[in-house]
Amino acid sequence: MTASEVRQVVIDIIADIAPDEDVTVIEDSKSLREQLDLDSMDFLDIVMELRKRHKVEVPQEDYPKLATLESCVSYLSPKMA
């Protein structure tokens, strides 16, 4: 997957787990938590959806690497290559 495809994967998941959020205005370098109403339960859902849809495993100690869209892309891209 290209970086922009990986980015889209994450955005699609966020759109599904937080249907009330406007995902078109997310800034890539800013913390997702600060921009959206996401808590630790929602991050678990992002991880679970990555596993379910794309068979990507994110161990618990790596959750902080999902903090921004940018960091998501750089962390997930090698796993989804």
Next chain:
Amino acid sequence: MNYDCIVIGAGMSGLAAGIRLAMFDKKVVILEKHSIPGGLNSYYQRKNLDVGGVRHFDVGLHALTNFMKKGEKGKPFSKLLKQLRLSYDDFRLHPQTYSKIQFPDVSLKFSNDFALLESEVNSHFPKEMDNFLRLVETVRDFNELDLTLGYRSSRETLKQIIRDDLLTEMILCPLLIYGSAWEDDMDFAQFVIMFKSLYFEGFGRPEGGVRTIISLLMKKFEEAGGSIRFRTAVSEIKTNAKGEAIGVVASGEDLMAPIILSSIGYPETVKLTQKFPSQKVPRTGAMTFLESIFVYDQKIPLAVNDSTIVFYNNSRHYSYRPAANFFDSASAVICFPDNYETQKRIGEGTVRVTYMANYEQWKNLSRQDYELKKEVVGDSAFELVKKLAPDFQGKLVFKDIFSPLTIEKYTWHMNGTVYGSVDKTRDGTTPVPNLFIIGTDQGFLGIVGSILSGISMANLHGLMTGSEA
């Protein structure tokens, strides 16, 4: 049969846990002893002899706590919606008008706007206003979701903040009767949960009552691919040589799973577990209730009574403990379910009255005395409704009274306890590895609380364990 996870009980917490697990492709089965879901907040029907057909009743539902408006964020109810992927509109929530805490010389009103309670305290307890605001700050700053907290007395904590005992009693009254397993007191974390869910957030009612909630949960669970078996009682939780839970016996069949989530209550779960370390057996709670439901040929006009729920107490001290004599008419919760806003005001009217009860005394009655005693309760409750709605001319067309024995009979909670054990396991763990407690005895109760318990325990013990799907 082998599963990834077995959930015991199809109450609110069991259904919610089942949804989370099935949603992420765990092979999960919910085992329910009763013929329908819902548990302590289920439903039933009675024949309508006048016009034929049936009348539908909810077992519990007075109010859905934790009310929020559509679009609000970061609230318990919004978490519930997101985690179960439900939409706000599905619940068809109607907000309360207002409720009140009615003591002999003073009443305090509260609504879904916290400012009302603040101004009520300010006008009835002006000297306590600063202290009340300090309490509000304490509640706001408290992390009630910390799963490592131990028991702390709310009365002791309140004593250090509020000086007027009457105000303390009045604040405690609704919080105790809507959610305390402890007599005359409650754990402070539970106090905070209840304070936020009743006073900060408030009450709503889903159109169609508890069935609306149960059918949403059932539909989600089935869509997610989970399976559910009714009339299937778990009679034993099996352990291996290492003392770990490995499965259950349900209606005579062995079902195996590496994770077992039980919602039937902590002491009830222990009873089914052969190898439970005996020094750790949790105590059964004593708080149980009687509910009288009255149906009138018309709704009570708003001009006669427009409140949604009245927390009534006839003295300056609020006694929250098993009734000394079958039931305690000194206090009651009176729910007027017709008085949620924007509900249609045509058709029959309903009023529900809850009294504290005494399980042991009800248990020891003969069949005949049991029926007679229920009549006494009904008469007392009926008079109380008259007192609160004095000019109401409606005719009583139906009444139903259920007791601690009814609760025990249909939910199998020991002693008909509604708020469970006084020994909660806040992180859901038990001395038996792989066996976890969800719902009431994990310390989160009420409809919203037990759903959130099911969600968070399924997340913690079923999904985050790192085991492969």
